[in-house]
Amino acid sequence: MATYVEKGDIYFFYRPKVNVEKVQGLDDVQRTYMVLAPDDGDAARLFVVGKKRMPKIPQGKPQSTAREWMMNDMTGKPKEIGKALAPLEYDTKTQGEQEQGEAIPVGEGRYAIFERNNSTRLAYRLSSPDKPGKAQRELGILAEASYIISVRNPELDVPGFPDSRPNYPKRLQEKFAEKRWIDIDDSKLLDYESAQFLLIGAHDALSEEEITLGGKPNLFKTLGLKKRNWPTEALEAGKLSEPQMEPETREPAGDPSKGGERGGKAARQTSSAAGVAHALKGVDFPCNKADLIKQAKANHANDDVIKVLNEFSQRQYETMADVQKAVGEVR
Template sequence: MVSTRSKANNHASPSATQAEAETGEKRSQPSSSSPTKNGRSPKKSKKEKEQDVAEKKEFEVAVQGQPTAETRKEENSVGEEGVKDEIAVSKDEGDENKVEDREDEVKREEKKESGEKDSDDEPRHGTLESGHIYFLYRPKVETEEAESLDDISKFHILLIPQSGKHSQGHYHRIIEVGKKKLPDPGAKHQVIWGLVGGVGEDKSTLKDSFGAYTYETKTRGTRHQAAARPAARGHYILHSPRDELADSPDHNRQRDYKTLLAYEITTPTHEDFGQVQKELGIEEKGAVVLQVKDPNAESRGNPRAAGIPRGKRAQYPQHLLDIFHNRRFIPSNPVSLIDYPGAELLIITSPHELHESLGKNGEKVEEDLDHSSAAEKVSMDDALKELGLSKKEFPEDALEGNWA
C-alpha cells in the first residue's frame, strides 16, 4: 500500500519521501509517553523529555517539512525547565559554598581559641594579604569640626582583607596610630607606635567604632564625641620582600621577614588631595614597615609602643609567642600577629622608592598594586556605603581634602 499525502507535504524532504515510497508504509509519530501497568506515566527526566521532543520534531520535519507550533512550544518548555534546573543547582551549590565558608570560619575561630597552629601561622615571603584600606580621624570631644591636627583625638588605619583566610564576610582590623599621623614620608627613620584596637567580622560594628556617641561625667556632665571622618580610601598589600640571606639555613631567622604595609589611594583623587592628607602623612602611594611587640616584654626606653597594661595586651597562643624568640619586636609576619586586639605595633618609615622597598620583584609587585587600585576606584558615596556609614553622620569633606 502506497501512502497518500496532503498538499502540506510538498515541503517534505526528498529522502524521507523516497524512503516511505520504497517501504510502502507511513511512519508513525513517536509516542510522548509510555504508560505503566497501573495506567500512569512515570515522571521523565530532562534527558528523556528532550529525546522524545527531538524524535517528534524529526518525524514532523520528515513528513511536513517543519515542526508544528505545539512541538516548538514543547521544545522551549523543556529548555526552560533545564535552565531552571541549572539555576536551582547553582543556587544549591552557592548555598553549600556559603555553608562551607562559614564552617571554615568557625574552624579558624576554634583553632584561634584553642591555640592550635594554623597553616598561615608561619612566616613567609611575598604578598601575605591584600584588601581595602581606610584612614580615619576623630575630632576631640565637644569638637564638631576639626581644623588641624590639634583638633584630632585619634587617627586610625582600617584594614579590610580581600584575600587569604579572611577574604570572606567583612573581617576588619582597626589600628590606632600614635602621634595622630603616619611617619613623615621624607624621614630617613621615624618610628611611631600603633595598637590593634579592634578586630571584627561584622560591618555593623564599624558604626559602633567610628560613630558619634555621648557619655556622662561626674564633673562635666554630658559630653559629646563626634563621629570619625574618613580621610582616604585605597588598596593595600602586606608584603614581605625576600631577603637573600633567608635562603640560607643558617640565616633563616624571623628578622629576615621584613613586612611592609604598602598602599595606593583611590579616594580622594589626585586633584582632591589636600591639607588633610598632607598633615596626616598620607601619600597617594606609600608604604610603612610594621613590627609587633612581644606582649610579655615590658616597655622601656624609646619608643615605648602603646604601653598598655599587661592584662589588655594581645593574648597570643604559644606557637605565635615562640616566634619572638626573646626579641621585643619582630616583623608582623605571619599576619596572624595583628589578628589579636591589644597587639602593640611599631610603624616605621620606608624611605626608599616603593619598588625598591618591595624587594627583588618590586617592580612587578608595584604594577600589581597599581592594577588592583585602578580596578577598585569608587565614588565617595560608595566608600561611605562600604563602611556602612552615611553622609549625614560622616561628613565627606575630608575625602575632598578639607578638614571637617
C-alpha cells in the same frame, strides 16, 4: 620579589577632640585610625595610630628614620567597625553629658602586607581623595607609601608603647622566642586587640617596592555607613571638616592605648562579643567548642556566656575573630 601576606582595603579616619568647633590642624584631633579590611576573611581591624599621624617619609629618600606605633583597637565584622566610628553621647562624673563626634573619613585605598628584603612591609595607594590635601598632610597620609612593619613581643616592655597587651595564643606567642620585635609572617598576628606594631617609613613611591595593588575600595559599603550622613570633604577634597551627625546615647569605649579595655566592666560582664572574649582570656588557639567552654568555666564566666558558647557549632576556631563571628551568628 615580594611575598604577599595579605591584601585588602585600607581606610583612614580622624576623630576630632570633644567640643572642638573648628578642626584646623592636628592639635584639634583626638585620635587617628587606620582600618584594614582583608580580601580574605569576614573580619576587619581598627588600629589607633600613635601620636595621631603616620611616620614621615622624606620625598625621594629610600628610607626614613621616622617611626611610630599603632595598636589594634578592635577586630570584628566590618559593620561593627563602622558602628565604633559613629558619634556617641555619654555621661561623665565630672563634666556631665558629653558628645563625641563621629570619626571622619580621610582616605580610602588598597593595601598589601608583604615580605621583601628580609623585612615585612605595609604599603598602600589611595583612590580617594584624588590628590592629598591639608587633611591628609596633617595626618601624614600620602597618595602612596610603604613602611617597614614589625609586631611587638607583648611579654617584653618597650618604652613609649602602651601598657595594654594582646592575648596571643601559645602558637603565636612562641614565634617571638626572646625577640622584642618580629616580622609579620602570619596575618593572625594582626587580629588580636591591643597587639602593637612599629612602623618605619620606607618609600613614598610604590614603584620602589615592585608590587601590584589592584581593586577598588568602597569604604561606606564595606563598613555599613550611609554616605549621605557622613562628612566627606576630607575624603573627597582633602579638606579638614567637623562632625555633623547626631550622636547615640551609649557608653564610650575604653582607651587601650592608656591601659584601659574596650567596653569597660559592663561589657565584659555580658554575653556580648566583648564579654565572651573576656571570658576566654588565656584560651589557646586553634581550639574547638569544648575547649572554649572549658576555658570560660575556668575563668568563672557567667551563665549567659556559657549559654552562648553552647550554641556554637562544632568546628575549629582559629582566632578570637572567629569566636566573635560565631557570637554574632547565634545571638
